[in-house]
Amino acid sequence: MLDGRGSIRRRAGARLWLSALWLALFVLAALLAPWISPHDPLAQDLMLGRLPPAWMAGAEPGYWLGTDSLGRDVLSRIIHGARIALIVALIAGTATCLLGSTLGLVAGFYRGWADRLISRLVDIWMAFPPVLFAILLIAVLGTGLTSVILAIVIIDWTRFCRVVRAETLNQSKMDYVHSAKVAGFTRLRTLVAEILPNVLPTIIALLTLEMGIAVIVEAILSFVNLSISTDQPTWGGMIAEGRTSIHQAWWVLVFPLIALFFTVLAFAQFGDGLRERFDPVLR
Amino acid sequence: MSSFLEIRGLSARLAGTGQRLLRSVDISLPAGSVRGLVGESGAGKSMIGKAVLGVLPKAVEIIEGEILLDGQDLQKVSPGERRRLIGAKAALIPQDPLTALNPSRRIGPQITDRLVDILGWTKARAAARALEVLAEVSIPEPERIMRLYPHELSGGMRQRILIASAFAAEPKLIVADEPTTALDVTVQKQILKLISELQARHGTALLFVTHDLGVVSKVCDTLSVLYAGKVVEDTTVERFFAAPQHAYSSALLAATPRHTDPSSSLKPVPREVTDAVAAEVAVDDTTWRPNGGVRG
Numbered sequence: 035m036l037d038g039r040g041s042i043r044r045r046a047g048a049r050l051w052l053s054a055l056w057l058a059l060f061v062l063a064a065l066l067a068p069w070i071s072p073h074d075p076l077a078q079d080l081m082l083g084r085l086p087p088a089w090m091a092g093a094e095p096g097y098w099l100g101t102d103s104l105g106r107d108v109l110s111r112i113i114h115g116a117r118i119a120l121i122v123a124l125i126a127g128t129a130t131c132l133l134g135s136t137l138g139l140v141a142g143f144y145r146g147w148a149d150r151l152i153s154r155l156v157d158i159w160m161a162f163p164p165v166l167f168a169i170l171l172i173a174v175l176g177t178g179l180t181s182v183i184l185a186i187v188i189i190d191w192t193r194f195c196r197v198v199r200a201e202t203l204n205q206s207k208m209d210y211v212h213s214a215k216v217a218g219f220t221r222l223r224t225l226v227a228e229i230l231p232n233v234l235p236t237i238i239a240l241l242t243l244e245m246g247i248a249v250i251v252e253a254i255l256s257f258v259n260l261s262i263s264t265d266q267p268t269w270g271g272m273i274a275e276g277r278t279s280i281h282q283a284w285w286v287l288v289f290p291l292i293a294l295f296f297t298v299l300a301f302a303q304f305g306d307g308l309r310e311r312f313d314p315v316l317r
Numbered sequence: 318m319s320s321f322l323e324i325r326g327l328s329a330r331l332a333g334t335g336q337r338l339l340r341s342v343d344i345s346l347p348a349g350s351v352r353g354l355v356g357e358s359g360a361g362k363s364m365i366g367k368a369v370l371g372v373l374p375k376a377v378e379i380i381e382g383e384i385l386l387d388g389q390d391l392q393k394v395s396p397g398e399r400r401r402l403i404g405a406k407a408a409l410i411p412q413d414p415l416t417a418l419n420p421s422r423r424i425g426p427q428i429t430d431r432l433v434d435i436l437g438w439t440k441a442r443a444a445a446r447a448l449e450v451l452a453e454v455s456i457p458e459p460e461r462i463m464r465l466y467p468h469e470l471s472g473g474m475r476q477r478i479l480i481a482s483a484f485a486a487e488p489k490l491i492v493a494d495e496p497t498t499a500l501d502v503t504v505q506k507q508i509l510k511l512i513s514e515l516q517a518r519h520g521t522a523l524l525f526v527t528h529d530l531g532v533v534s535k536v537c538d539t540l541s542v543l544y545a546g547k548v549v550e551d552t553t554v555e556r557f558f559a560a561p562q563h564a565y566s567s568a569l570l571a572a573t574p575r576h577t578d579p580s581s582s583l584k585p586v587p588r589e590v591t592d593a594v595a596a597e598v599a600v601d602d603t604t605w606r607p608n609g610g611v612r613g
Binding site for chain 1: 370371372375400401403404405407408409411412413416417418419420421422427430431434435479
């Protein structure tokens with residue numbers, strides 16, 4: 035048993051540190067964007083249009099990842115794009131988590147009419163195709179960062195709600211919940227002090243996953259031009275612009291895509307790694 | 318003399334199907350004595366323990382009867398009042414030590430929380446008391462154990478902790494719901510001895526739910542034999558093992574494996590006996606099914 039546990043720990047370690055390293059780079063890039071980006075992300079120079087990355091023939095020194103068709107530096111735009119991605123990941127992810135988890139805990143623990151109401155709501159929500167739902171919401175709310183965050187929360191709370199409800203149901207059947215009842219604790223105290231700590235590892239894993247998903251949803255909305263205004267560089271927006279010149283300048287599309295891919299992957303791996311590392315039960 | 322726990326004519330049924338779970342059960346438990354509740358699966362023995370502790374599953378409804386805890390009828394007080402009453406006067410030793418401790422919390426607060434939050438003790442007093450009871454159940458290095466998580470301890474250790482926790486607030490009544498079933502046979506014996514010792518020392522009334530007659534003979538003073546939710550025999554342990562009055566009781570006793578004679582085969586309770594007791598217990602009851610019990 036010790037051996038098995040030890041090996042799990044080691045693997046979780048590598049995964050945790052690699053994903054943490056990428057996320058640290060991501061956060062630093064977002065925080066320090068104005069100081070570390072080599073160029074103004076909005077500065078256009080048609081003379082420098084579609085420059086290839088530094089290691090290819092015809093590259094211009096100082097433009098490490100090349101430029102887009104308007105001559106804007108791709109690296110600088112990716113670094114600035116991390117800001118929007120970070121804001122969306124943190125705020126939308128956390129807000130979605132709070133809303134969904136609270137409803138899930140209430141439904142799973144109190145059951146009865148609250149559970150029926152919340153579960154039906156989840157069923158109805160799940161029947162909407164999420165991306166179309168998002169586009170519809172943005173159309174109603176108007177474009178802008180707040181609308182994007184609101185749209186993500188409104189669409190994705192069900193993800194937390196379903197899983198947290200199921201886990202809460204599971205935990206509620208455990209004898210320790212029974213014992214808490216016999217001991218005379220109130221239901222609310224049992225939920226918050228006994229059940230929540232056991233559901234928390236699941237919630238944290240979901241939260242980091244959701245942060246990744248929030249980044250993707252923002253990118254999708256940027257891609258269909260429904261996110262933030264175009265003078266603010268975003269990864270989704272860059273991918274959408276790069277799409278038109280994929281044959282002449284693939285780097286405009288590929289580098290933001292790589293940034294997006296690794297960030298989403300790192301969020302998910304970070305959550306799983308955290309859970310395996312800190313869950314006392316090591317489920 | 319009035320008993321600490323007095324159950325009178327308690328009947329319960331399943332809300333949906335109307336299936337009867339308890340049939341006019343009478344049990345009286347004087348302060349400081351031990352009563353065994355025995356019967357096969359689904360006979361309603363756990364159900365009685367749950368009713369006493371106010372933790373019946375929602376699907377079970379009490380039709381009639383009263384449960385008097387220290388003279389107060391639990392059916393007549395408000396749910397909040399009942400919760401505090403039971404929390405202060407009674408405790409549970411649960412069946413499965415592996416799930417009865419919260420896996421995400423350290424041992425210490427799991428013992429002291431109740432003393433502080435329900436009984437209003439100071440934190441220092443509760444911590445001192447926890448150390449005291451842990452030492453009483455022979456747990457080595459109680460200070461260290463209190464900082465550990467349940468998964469860092471063996472099943473036997475966890476059951477000791479649960480016993481310590483049950484006795485921590487000096488309750489007048491403890492319900493032990495098959496406290497040794499989930500344990501190793503070698504550990505079972507120690508745990509039983511421990512429960513007996515603590516019970517005697519603290520003068521706690523003990524309601525001991527079990528299907529093991531061997532356990533009853535070691536721990537209990539009196540016992541109630543249940544079949545299909547009805548008490549078919551209510552007697553003292555001496556009288557029961559000397560000469561059981563009810564045919565079902567004798568058959569149950571005969572079915573207990575004897576370690577002294579390994580060559581003898583196991584004797585199941587004969588069909589005629591179960592049919593007879595079923596007919597006696599469940600007259601005019603179409604809802605009754607053998608082994609149709611509900612687990613909470």
